[in-house]
Each structure stands twice: as structure tokens, then as C-alpha cells.
Amino acid sequence: MTQDTSEILIDCRNVWKVFGERADDAIAAIRTRGAGKREVLRDFNCVVGVADASFQIRKGEIFCIMGLSGSGKSTLVRLLNRLIEPSLGEISIRGRNISQMNRKDLRSLRAHEIGMVFQSVALIPGRTVLDNAAFGLEVQGVGKAERHRIALDALARVGLSDWANHLPKQLSGGMQQRVGLARAIASDPGIILMDEPFSALDPLIRRQLQDEFRQLTKSLGKSAVFITHDLDEAMRIGDRIAIMKDGMMIQIGTAEEIVLHPADAYVAEFVAGISRLHLVKAHSLMLPLTDYAGPVEKLARTSPEADVQALIDLVLAAPEQAVAIAEGETLLGVVTARTLLQGIRGEEAVEKAQ
Amino acid sequence: MSDPLFSPGTLIAAGLDWLNTNGHGVFALIGGAAEAVLDGAETALRLPPAWAFIGGVTALALWAFGWRMALLAALSLGLCLASGLWKQGMQTIALVTVSVLASVMLAFPLGLLAARRPRLERALRPVLDIMQTVPPWVYLIPAVMIFSLGKVPALIATVVYGIPPMLRITTLAFKEVPHELVELGQASGATPMQVLTKLEIPAARKTLLVGLNQTILLSLAMVVLAGLVGGGGLGAEVTRGLTRMEMGLGLRAGLSIVAVAIFLDRMSRRVLE
């Protein structure tokens, strides 16, 4: 990964959250005899929200957490700003362990470094859009003129400057969600937590907001943890994706890694319906140079990052029905019509053919 | 009459006796403070002449809430004056205002606490149930036993009577606040006090107002009843009308009470909105 050298903003190490009065006993049982979610519920009347989650998020990265209802996504994201206390494990934000922070430091962390957007939007009904967007600043004690100026700026970024003086109920769902985003970025946090922000919106608006969100986050250089139950959304938005099931993160990787090498049958089933056209890249498809019979030098060239869609166009246009993959002047491999078909079909087919 | 088998009154009376001998200083203090506040409120209300008071309130209502409220204020207060019960009307308004304020000051924090602590809520529920089913004049008995006759037992009984509705509805109001709003506050780095004042109270306001309204009306009913124990005001006139079978006086006092009730109810609603 190209960002490997950059700063780690969020570091989660072996984090657990077990809900219930006998959480300690439950965790002990999980550790010693590997009790499952169902067993824990039956024996201890405890619910496993998050089980042994470990991951790191770097500056500028968008990290998507995908999982079905009840898989622990909301719990996990609330552990990151300590709205929920972890039962076990350590969470550090910019190298500071948040479990050890006192109330004041924690408030300052939430006010300045971590913004949050909710599925339910959580706009304050009696306040104007502008005052809603300025809420975080108001809490910090920023003066009225100043916070309105900054909030108006944030509203402009999400295309809502004309709506500043309206009430939330006068806005559509998509617009309300934009206000939520403006409120989160108004305090200029390095990290934005998004708990299924677009789930309640219709598909068209949703796509639009997904693209806008990605663009905005990238242009502002923010990191984001984005929760969703929709794999398509995760793939569209996330630099990396974590798949959660029963509180566990069963796989973390880029969209391409997850589609090409699903960690288990559960993930495989999830990704089965995903179109590979834009996910699978030349470097994971290409044949070694030695496997190509013809003269490689004559082929058209493209980069290892070219996706299947682009490769199809190139291969169709080439008389040899093949294209060479090169990084600068160095030839790396060849993609033929046959490899492309195998690539679209999926991993098993590729493996069998080899 | 034969001795009853079940007589909690003897126990309570013994308890009250004990309180009277041992808690005398405390009760004297409470009684003194209550009397002072009440007298202050009454004096303030009766400082301006009746016509000036009516004119002032009407003008204020016109300026703040429009002509409907102004008309209502003029009519209801005018009725008191025209019935010849101005002084008593003002006494009643003073008593209701002071007791409602005291009820709210006690019930609001308790109700808020109960909304946060389910255990406290569970513990309070049966107590509130009993307090709300007991007939209101039962409140007067211990109040009179401790504070003897007069305005103070009337005030104390009214305050106690006004607590359950306000407390209940305060708890309900805060439990109804959407959890996301509280989460929003916490996630924005707000202090618990900021969450309370900027998010919870505004969200709970409508329901809180319903509680306040109920407390006002129930307190008014109690204040009238307190005429029995020397609470003064319109209640005393109703009592007099009743005991002397003076139909005219009873009716005038009764209508004045209705007028005061409507006035306090509508006014408090508008002021708090």
C-alpha cells in the first residue's frame, strides 16, 4: 500500500465489547474455551458486540466497515470516540490511549479531532440549518459571528449555503444528511466517523452523496471510518474495507483483495454478486511474460493499475488480442482475452486454469 | 364507634407528634420562610390599584401575545374585580404562583434524576401512585397538624400535591428525548450540562409544559380546597358561601376561580412558549 509510511491516526488493538452484567466471565469463557456469540448469550446472558477487533487507520484513508444488521458496526464506531467503553483492548487516537483520558481531555478529543455523522441525522429540530451546522463550535464556546462564518463555509462545501436559514424539517433526507456532514467538518476534525449515514436515502441520491463524500473527504485530507451494510457502497467509498460478522472482523483489505481472495465462504458469498469490471486490476490478472507465446515487444502497453473494463477495450482493439503490462519501461506480464474472461469469472476459475 | 382494626392514622399521628416535638425548629423555619415568600408575593400583586394592574397586564399581553390574550386577561381579571373579590383573587394567584414554583423546583430535579436512574424511577412510582390517588384534602390533615391553621399549611399541602404530576411528566419528558440527540452532544464534546440545556431541555420542552400546566391547575384546585384550613383567598369565600348557604357569594367566588384558572393556564402556556 502506498500510504504505509504515513501517520497512523486510529490504532485498535484486540478490542472487545461485551454487553451485560457478567461481561468479564463471558470474556474469560470466550478466551479459554472459544465460546461463540450464541453460547455467550445462553450461558452468561451477555451480548458480544465487538470481538477482538484489531486494525489501524492512516491519515487520509477512508476505512469502510461492512456487515449485516447486528454485526457490531455501530458498537465498534462508538468505541472509537468512547461513546461506548471497551470491555477489553486498547484504542489509540494519534498515539494517545483514549481509555486513559480524563473527561476533559475526552471532550476536547471529541470536539476537535473526531467528528461524527449519524444514520438518524440527529439534527436539532428547533434550530436553523446554520445553527445546526454550528453546534459543535457552539459547544466549544466559539463566538456567534465566528461560528456562523465557519458553519456557512462548511454548508457551502456541501452545497447548502442557500438553505442556512431554513429549519431541518424543510429539507429532504439527502439535504439533512449533508447538514450532518457539514456539522461534522465545521470543527475541522482529522477523523470523521459515519454510522450508516446514507442508508435511509433512495439509491440515486445515495450514489451522488457517496461520490460527494469521497471527494470532499479526500480534498480536505480527512480520515474517515464509514459504516455501511451495503458492499457496493463500501467498495465505492472505501480505500480499505473490513467485513464484520457477529462482532468479528473476518477480513480487512482493499476491494480488490476482498473480491479476489475472500477470507471464507461467508465473504465469498457476499462478493459473488459484485461486478469485477472496476475492481480487478491488471496486476492480479496478468500472465507471466514466459507464458505468452507471441512477441511481447510489439504489444500495446498499459499500467498494472488498469482495470478489467479498460483492459477489455485495449485487448479488443489489439490485433493480437493481448496487451502488455508495464511499469515504466519494465515489462511485467501480459493480459490476453482468455485471462480477461477468467478474471471476470472469478478466482476459482483462474486457479483451476493455472 | 368501635375501634377500627386497621388504623394507620394512629401510627401517623404518633409520627407527627414525634416530628412536632423533635422537628419543631425545622418546621418553624420552613413555616417562617413560606410565610415570608407568600406575603411578599401577595404584597407585590396588591401594590398597584386593581384598575392599574388589569390595565398593565392587558397591555403587556397585547404587546407580547396579541389581542386575544389581552382580551382574556382583561375579562378574567375584570371579573374578579367586578365580583368584589379582587383581594381574594390576588391572594389566590399569589398562593398558586408560589406553590407551583416550589413544586417545580422540587419535582424537576427529582424527575430528571429518575429519568437517568431507572432504579429511582421504580422506587418512586408506587409513592407517586399513592400520592395521586389519595383525595386532595387528606394532604391538609398532616399539614395542619404540623403548621396549624393558616396560609402556611395551605401552601405546604399545595406544594406537595403539585409534585407528583410534575415529577412524573418530567421523567417522561426526559426519557422521550431521542437518544441520538444526547449522543450528538456527547460526540461533539459537550459537557453534561450543555447536553442538558442545549439538547435535552429544548427537546423535552413540549412535554414539560404539559406537566407544568397540570401542576398549575391541580394546585389551583388545592388552593381552593385550602380555604377550609384558613388558606384565605377565593377558597375561603367558597367555604364561607358553602357553610352559610350564601348562594350569591359562592357563585361569585366560584366564577372568579374559573376566571383565575383560565387566566393562569393560558398565560403560563404563552409565557413559556
Ligand SMILES: Nc1ncnc2c1ncn2[C@@H]1O[C@H](COP(=O)(O)OP(=O)(O)OP(=O)(O)O)[C@@H](O)[C@H]1O
Ligand atoms: N447497549 C446495548 N446493550 C446490549 N446489547 C447491545 C447494546 N448495543 C448493542 N447491543 C448488541 O450488540 C450487537 C451489535 O449491535 P450494533 O448496534 O453494533 O450492530 P450494527 O452492526 O450496528 O447493526 P445495525 O446495522 O442494525 O445498526 C447486537 O446484537 C446488539 O443487540
Ligand SMILES: [Mg+2]
Ligand atoms: Mg448500527
